[in-house]
Amino acid sequence: MKPSNLLKIETLNDEWLDKDVIILHACFQILCDCIEKENLFTSHVDWMYDDEHKNAKIEIENLYNWWNKRKLDNDNLENNQYEEDNQMLKKLIEFRQYLWT
Template sequence: MMILNIDNLDSDWCDKDIIMLHACFQLLTDFVEKEKAFNGHIDWEIDQEATNAKAEIQQLYQWWSTRKTLDNLNSIDTLETEQYNEDNRMLSRLIKVRQWLWT
């Protein structure tokens, strides 16, 4: 059995939509940080699709790094409509590049 530790959620109650967002971006974070996606063992320059995927993954990772920091500081309301819509847009973008999240 595999267990996914979500770094920035504590053991308090959390609704499934928020868990889903954090779980998906934890997978991205693990890919970038633990699997060291950009340390040269993946040829991101093999073609334009790979190059575009790398850029998108980097943008999503940067967005999430900022987003989770603000969340940890209680600087955002995760259920506020504008934030919720942005989270959904970014989650959709992440799903579109999931085929590239392997090493």
């Protein structure tokens, strides 16, 4: 997407936030943009190529679906939600190599 040096985080407003919250929202905004605006699942990647690609698509879809529910929640987090957010961020990083369109 152009310009690639700007990221509009649609889930945040212009109020001050701690950086840990911004990191969460920024990373998942990139995922959403990749799927919604860059058509990740209908681009040149053959998601049926092998089991690795099939699994990656499933995991990316799960991350996307999780975020679309999670983003509606308040960022005043309980420890359980914070830990879940961290787990999902780590999983997103694991699969970032597949986010090319």
